[in-house]
Amino acid sequence: MRFYETEGPGYLADFLIQNAIQYKLIKVDQMDNIPRSISEYAGLILMGGPMSVNDDLPWIKEVVKLIQEAICSDIPVLGHCLGGQLISKALGATVKKNSCKEIGWFEVQTLNHNSQQIESSKKWFDDLSEFEVFHWHGETFELPQNAIHLLTNKNCHHQAYSYFDKHIAFQCHIEMMPSMVESWTKAGAAEMENEKNKEAIQSPEVILENVSIKCDQLNKLAYRVYNQWIKDLRLN
Template identity: 45%
Template sequence: MKPVAIFRHFPAEGPGYLATFLDSHAIPWQLVKVDANETLPASADQFSGLVFMGGPMSVNDNLPWIAPALALIRQAVPNNIPVLGHCLGAQLMSIALGGTVSRSPVKEIGWGEVCVADNREGRRWFGEWSKFEAFHWHGEVFTIPKGATLLLSSSCCENQAFTMDKHLGLQCHVEMTEEMVRDWCTSGAAEIAASPEPSVESVEAIQVDLAQRVPRLNQVASRLYEKWISGLL
């Protein structure tokens, strides 16, 4: 089986629970460290799937790797190579597929409920879940590309996830581990302190009950990743 390519755009925003899931299913994967200036592959054909992780930058920034990343997504989608995006990764997917990304009126940082869209695709991806507590850390939002279907919404972000056949874009973070949550709280403490919006939790609030919250989130991630890997070539 060809490996899954996982593109990391920032050192602290690696695959997290996704790596654990892929390993447990004996699915090979290859980490492309974009943050370490590793060159993006020219073709998606050497991979069974493409995964784009998060990062603090904007897809609208003039960064040298953004155009190659968009090109890979545009190659993969019509060739039925599954694409999965987390936060920034989903924003890359939106742009590549004809959507737009813009600054959100408010930042969304911390734990918050998301609701599953009451449609056929929502039930296909999430099963019996109608809502769950997700982890958030974003200041920009995407539009749903033409031909895609809305999957998730939160109180301050209408477009939290979308799907297009076997491709899945998630604004929220389902890949979190306890270690990642704690690391982000440390590295992002200044951003949290400078963001007084009600939609931004304190460092202390974010870290409450992680031993219960993270496994519940992992359950949701497992469901989504299970559906996603079923489309791997």
């Protein structure tokens, strides 16, 4: 499900095609109809967008209802940035302003404070304890009840969580391709200029440096996550 023209599925689309998984891209930004029921789908994926889940937008209630139906029906849900915030809202958690805006390439760390975190982190991220992902957000989600906190960093405490080890929500972006990073950086130049010299805001030059290599590494991480996520899809 896409909510903004430049925030499409990116590498995720390539992954689904490579794995012969058919998908329908619902372009909410182009007024596509939101499904009334999740029953004809095997999974639900939500992409990013510059809006807030707290905005008074007519489609937010519809999307939240669809997420709730999917989770109640044991249909896997995956969210990227705004998508993760929508999952959180659907599960009754608060989405609020983060302590800072976070824009650019920053490391995140897996959590291993208890056996649940260790087991879930290994499921989604193998043995990785730290890796670089892309970020562009000013808000963040609280953890829903029964969620397992998976990723964190110094800029934003809640970077990812799993829910009953079938659904996963990210505050960060793992779907990026070089062309997406370039278009976002161009479109967001004024925002970065207004926020420059802040620790969690990288310059366009830093963001675009070695972008193909960074995206290639990110795609490998995303492959691990997506490959795990599709295992719970009830495909015909």
